[in-house]
Amino acid sequence: xxxxxxxxxxxxxxxxxxxxxxxxxxxxxxxxxxxxxxxxxxxxxxxxxxxxxxxxxxxxxxxxxxxxxxxxxxxxxxxxxxxxxxxxxxxxxxxxxxxxxxxxxxxxxxxxxxxxxxxxxxxxxxxxxxxxxxxxxxxxxxxxxxxxxxxxxxxxxxxxxxxxxxxxxxxxxxxxxxxxxxxxxxxxxxxxxxxxxxxxxxxxxxxxxxxxxxxxxxxxxxxxxxxxxxxxxxxxxxxxxxxxxxxxxxxxxxxxxxxxxxxxxxxxxxxxxxxxxxxxxxxxxxxxxxxxxxxxxxxxxxxxxxxxxxxxxxxxxxxxxxxxxxxxxxxxxxxxxxxxxxxxxxxxxxxxxxxxxxxxxxxxxxxxxxxxxxxxxxxxxxxxxxxxxxxxxxxxxxxxxxxxxxxxxxxxxxxxxxxxxxxxxxxxxxxxxxxxxxxxxxxxxxxxxxxxxxxxxxxxxxxxxxxxxxxxxxxxxxxxxxxxxxxxxxxxxxxxxxxxxxxxxxxxxxxxxxxxxxxxxxxxxxxxxxxxxxxxxxxxxxxxxxxxxxxxxxxxxxxxxxxxxxxxxxxxxxxxxxxxxxxxxxxxxxxxxxxxxxxxxxxxxxxxxxxxxxxxxxxxxxxxxxxxxxxxxxxxxxxxxxxxxxxxxxxxxxxxxx
DNA sequence: ATAGGGTTAG
Numbered sequence: 285x286x287x288x289x290x291x292x293x294x295x296x297x298x299x300x301x302x303x304x305x306x307x308x309x310x311x312x313x314x315x316x317x318x319x320x321x322x323x324x325x326x327x328x329x330x331x332x333x334x335x336x337x338x339x340x341x342x343x344x345x346x347x348x349x350x351x352x353x354x355x356x357x358x359x360x361x362x363x364x365x366x367x368x369x370x371x372x373x374x375x376x377x378x379x380x381x382x383x384x385x386x387x388x389x390x391x392x393x394x395x396x397x398x399x400x401x402x403x404x405x406x407x408x409x410x411x412x413x414x415x416x417x418x419x420x421x422x423x424x425x426x427x428x429x430x431x432x433x434x435x436x437x438x439x440x441x442x443x444x445x446x447x448x449x450x451x452x453x454x455x456x457x458x459x460x461x462x463x464x465x466x467x468x469x470x471x472x473x474x475x476x477x478x479x480x481x482x483x484x485x486x487x488x489x490x491x492x493x494x495x496x497x498x499x500x501x502x503x504x505x506x507x508x509x510x511x512x513x514x515x516x517x518x519x520x521x522x523x524x525x526x527x528x529x530x531x532x533x534x535x536x537x538x539x540x541x542x543x544x545x546x547x548x549x550x551x552x553x554x555x556x557x558x559x560x561x562x563x564x565x566x567x568x569x570x571x572x573x574x575x576x577x578x579x580x581x582x583x584x585x586x587x588x589x590x591x592x593x594x595x596x597x598x599x600x601x602x603x604x605x606x607x608x609x610x611x612x613x614x615x616x617x618x619x620x621x622x623x624x625x626x627x628x629x630x631x632x633x634x635x636x637x638x639x640x641x642x643x644x645x646x647x648x649x650x651x652x653x654x655x656x657x658x659x660x661x662x663x664x665x666x667x668x669x670x671x672x673x674x675x676x677x678x679x680x681x682x683x684x685x686x687x688x689x690x691x692x693x694x695x696x697x698x699x700x701x702x703x704x705x706x707x708x709x710x711x712x713x714x715x716x717x718x719x720x721x722x723x724x725x726x727x728x729x730x731x732x733x734x735x736x737x738x739x740x741x742x743x744x745x746x747x748x749x750x751x752x753x754x755x756x757x758x759x760x761x762x763x764x765x766x767x768x769x770x771x772x773x774x775x776x777x778x779x780x781x782x783x784x785x786x787x788x789x790x791x792x793x794x795x796x797x798x799x800x801x802x803x804x805x806x807x808x809x810x811x812x813x814x815x816x817x818x819x820x821x822x823x824x825x826x827x828x829x830x831x832x833x834x835x836x837x838x839x840x841x842x843x844x845x846x847x848x849x850x851x852x853x854x855x856x857x858x859x860x861x862x863x864x865x866x867x868x869x870x871x872x873x874x875x876x877x878x879x880x881x882x883x884x885x886x887x888x889x890x891x892x893x894x895x896x897x898x899x900x901x902x903x904x905x906x907x908x909x910x911x912x913x914x915x916x917x918x919x920x921x922x923x924x925x926x927x928x929x930x931x932x933x934x935x936x937x938x939x940x941x942x
Numbered sequence: 943a944t945a946g947g948g949t950t951a952g
Contacts, residue, residue, distance in 0.1 A: 372943075407943040438944045445945090473945035510946045540947040547948090575948040610949045641950040648951095676951050708952055740952075926952095 318403065318433035319463045352377055352386055356393050368399040375408045384416040391425075407435045414443025434460070438471040445478040451486055453478035469504035472496050476510035480517040489514055489523075505531070509538040516545025536570050544576040552584035553819060559593065569600065571608050578611035585896040585923055586814050587619035604631065610638045617646030620894045620921040620928060637671055644677035649927045651937045653685015660694075670701055676708055683716035684927060686941055691716040711740045718748020719941065723757055739769035750778045755791075758782040773799070773806040811875035811897045813883045822878040831882065836873075839881040846911035854904040876905050876922060880912065892919040900924050910934055 352374050358364035371394045378387035391409055394400060406429050413422035422443045429436060437460040444453035457475055460467065467475075472495070479487045493511060496502045502511070508531045515524040528534070528542050539562045546555035559577045562569065569577075574597050581590035594612060602608070609632045616625035629635070629643045640663050647656040660678045663670065670678075675698050682691030695713055698705055710733055717726035726745055730737050742764040749758030762779040765772070776799045783792035798804075812821040822829065829835065876897055883893040901924045913920050914934030922929045930937035 376943085404943050409943095411943065433943095435944050440944095442944060468944085470945045477946065504945090506946050508946085513947065535946095537947050542947090544947060570947085572948045579949065607949060614950070636949095638950045643950095645950065671950095673951050680951080711952075 318431055319465060320431050352383075353389065356390065359393070366397055366399070368402040368405060371397070371399065371402075372405050372408055375405065375412055379408070379412045379415050382416050384413075384418060387412045387416065388421075401431070403431055403433060403436070407433075407439050410436065410439040410443065414439065414446065417447055419443055419447050419449065432463075432465075434465045434467065434471065437465060438467070438474065441471060441478070442474040445474040445481075448481065450478035450480075450482040454482060454487070457492075467495075467499055467501075469501045469507050472499070472501045472504070473506040473510045476507065476514045480510070480514035484518065487518070489518060489520070503532045505533055505535055505538065508532075509535075509541045512538065513541040513545070516541060516548070519549060521545055521549060521551070534565075534567075536567055536573070539565075539567055540570065540572040540576065543573060543580070547576045547580040547583070550583055552580035552586065555580035556586065556589055556593075563596075569597070569602075571602070571605060574602065574608045575611040578608070578615040582611070582615040582618040584812070584814075584819060585619045585894065586819060587616075587621060587894060588814055588817055590615045590619055592817070604628075604633075606632060606634050606636045606639055610636070610642050613639065613646070614642045617642065617649065618923070620892075620923060622646055622650045622652070622928075635668075637668065637674070640668060641671075641673045641677055644674065644681070648677050648681035648684060650930070651684055651927060651939075653681045653687050656681035656685070657687065657690055670703075672703055672706060672709075675703065675705075676712060679709060679712040679716065683712055683719055684938070684941070686720060686939075688716060688720045688722070707735060707738050707741065710735070710737070711744050714741055714744040715748065718745055719751060721748075721752050723748060723752060723754055727757065737764070739765045739772065739775075742768065743772075743775055746775055746778050750782050753782065753785060755782050755786050755788065770802060771804055773804050776804055777806060807899060809875050809897070809899050811879040811895055813879045813893070813895050815883065815886050820879070820882060822875045822882065824875045824878075825873050826875075829878075829882070831885065834885060835878055835881045838885050839873075839877055842881060842884070842912060842916070843908075845915045846908060849911050849915050851908055851911040854907060874902060874905050876901065877908065880909065880920065884916065884918075890918075892921060894921045895923070897922060897924045900926055901929065906936065906940070910936055 355364065355370065355374060359366045359370075364370075371390060374390045375387060378384075378390060387409075391412075394405060399405065406425065409425045410422045413419070413425060422440060426432070426436065426440050437456060441453045441456050441460075444450070444456070453474065457467070457471075460471075472492075475492055476496075479489060479492050492514075493502075496507055496511065501507045508527065512524040512527040512531075515521070515527060524542065524545050528538060531538055539558070543555050543558050543562070546552075546558060555577060559569070559573065559580075562573070574593070577593050578590060581587075581593065594615075597608075604612070609628055613625045613628040613632075616622070616628060625643065625646045629639065632639055640659075644656055644659055644663075647659060656678060660670075660674070663674075675694065678694050679691055682688070682694065691713065695705065695709065698709070710729075714726050714730060717723075717729060723745070726748060730741055730745065733741070742761045746758055746761040746765060749755070749761055758779060759782075762775055765775040769775075776795055780792050780795045783789070783795065799806075808823050810821055810823045812819050814820075820829070876895055879895045880893065883895065887893060901922060906929065909920055909922065909929075909931050911934065912918065913931035918931075920931040922931070927938065
């Protein structure tokens with residue numbers, strides 16, 4: 285869909301694939317404001333004895349001291365003349381304060397009053413239950429109403445939409461249309477949110493978009509930002525952009541939805557560009573903006589730009605809330621500056637579970653195993669309840685830090701917190717045992733798992749076999765992975781490397797052939813480095829960079845120096861090249877080496893070089909960069925998919941254990 | 943009486 289405004293109006297061209305809204309095109313004649321449904325076949329006598337009434341006195345007691353109920357007492361005592369508006373006001377208060385039980389009581393009291401058919405009140409009731417998260421109550425209230433208007437339907441749609449039940453929200457829409465009720469901007473804002481949250485297949489972005497146009501709601505700002513957000517959540521950034529460009533009036537929310545869309549799509553650079561564009565257009569960044577932008581910076585490791593945005597936030601006088609603080613912390617951690625991450629963590633007034641988890645993750649990824657464990661113990665001392673992610677962080681830290689007994693201990697500790705280990709936790713334990721060389725124990729652990737092992741579980745064992753050069757077990761693990769997930773290139777490469785380093789080139793070639801036959805493709809390796817607010821990206825064996833000749837000359841120079849210092853190229857890490865000389869040639873142009881040479885050419889002497897990589901670092905690059913850090917006297921930080929490597933003085937923070 | 947945008951792991 286290139287042009288959004290050219291969507292056909294549904295009344296003239298009836299789409300053939302109307303699944304979600306089969307009757308959308310037949311309802312434009314009537315513009316009913318409220319619809320009375322036929323009386324339900326329920327014995328009226330049932331109503332006064334409904335559970336709500338029976339609970340009344342009980343609830344009353346527990347809320348006696350509460351303010352709103354005092355008003356009900358006054359009504360009961362005859363000293364206050366009730367009006368429908370009084371009840372609605374009371375209910376509004378309960379909704380704001382999320383006092384479900386108090387609201388129930390007002391509801392019950394209201395039903396005994398002479399206003400019991402007031403539509404506004406009943407609509408508010410649906411809103412009360414929805415906002416309190418009690419969708420079943422909202423639905424019951426809705427079902428019991430005989431007179432419903434558009435607001436009634438919208439309130440319930442909103443309830444489902446806000447409580448993460450998009451499917452139900454979407455199915456209500458055609459039913460509403462069928463009754464001749466005309467949706468408005470409120471209705472569409474909620475519907476679009478639901479549509480954005482629906483799984484592909486359940487939703488119908490284009491149809492609901494067409495309906496917005498049909499009912500003249502497309503120029504509403506709320507509808508507009510929901511619309512662009514909906515497209516963004518389905519990964520359709522081109523459409524989202526088009527919607528954004530065509531908005532009659534933009535506001536912070538529309539900008540935020542756009543930026544968040546790019547940030548989620550791992551398109552950090554565009555998200556950042558849009559952020560500065562937003563400033564230029566005169567819009568104030570909000571908490572939403574900053575958290576999206578910081579997570580965008582985190583994903584591409586843009587430390588310098590992240591610092592700029594941080595400064596921008598401080599200048600604008602924004603308070604550091606947990607929500608923004610967490611993304612800021614994560615940005616610093618993921619951009620390689622664990623010290624700054626820690627500073628943000630210390631400075632947070634209120635730390636929630638995400639703050640703790642982010643800090644733990646940061647520590648773990650930087651290889652500070654013991655520190656992670658200490659932090660976790662501090663968290664426990666303070667009585668913060670850990671969750672599944674917390675344990676995943678801690679177990680990962682133990683695994684990366686070689687803390688085997690600690691890892692086992694914390695795995696057992698999950699039970700104490702009434703947390704059932706999920707498959708990810710099992711993966712981490714296999715990784716923990718495997719890394720430590722306890723391959724038999726790892727296998728035994730897998731065999732004893734109470735749940736079905738997934739490809740990731742066997743993959744962890746395979747990785748360990750690669751590390752400890754165990755070809756037989758590696759082959760076995762790889763076969764299990766191939767059965768469960770035949771399309772992942774990673775395990776193929778691992779097995780290839782296992783055979784290659786054992787000198788079993790025939791077997792290696794077989795793996796290679798297998799990959800070719802099944803069409804499994806290795807993700808192209810790339811590295812990037814941020815210099816003066818610009819992110820430079822390098823793909824292996826790609827010559828397109830304008831400075832490429834200088835870069836290669838630089839690497840050759842470095843290569844000579846580190847070889848003098850004892851670096852021996854490890855050609856086992858190259859896939860598919862036959863003769864050794866060629867293998868070494870290819871090895872020189874691994875993207876992290878190119879990025880490093882580029883950074884050495886362009887960064888001031890002494891500055892720390894920070895390189896990001898989209899896959900795990902290879903052993904040869906790891907060894908080469910260790911030598912570079914010594915020979916050139918540089919601090920070099922490399923972030924790969926798993927963790928950080930801080931190179932300095934010829935060694936790495938991972939202790940060659942990664 | 944009813945509405946839209948943000949975080950942590952693997």
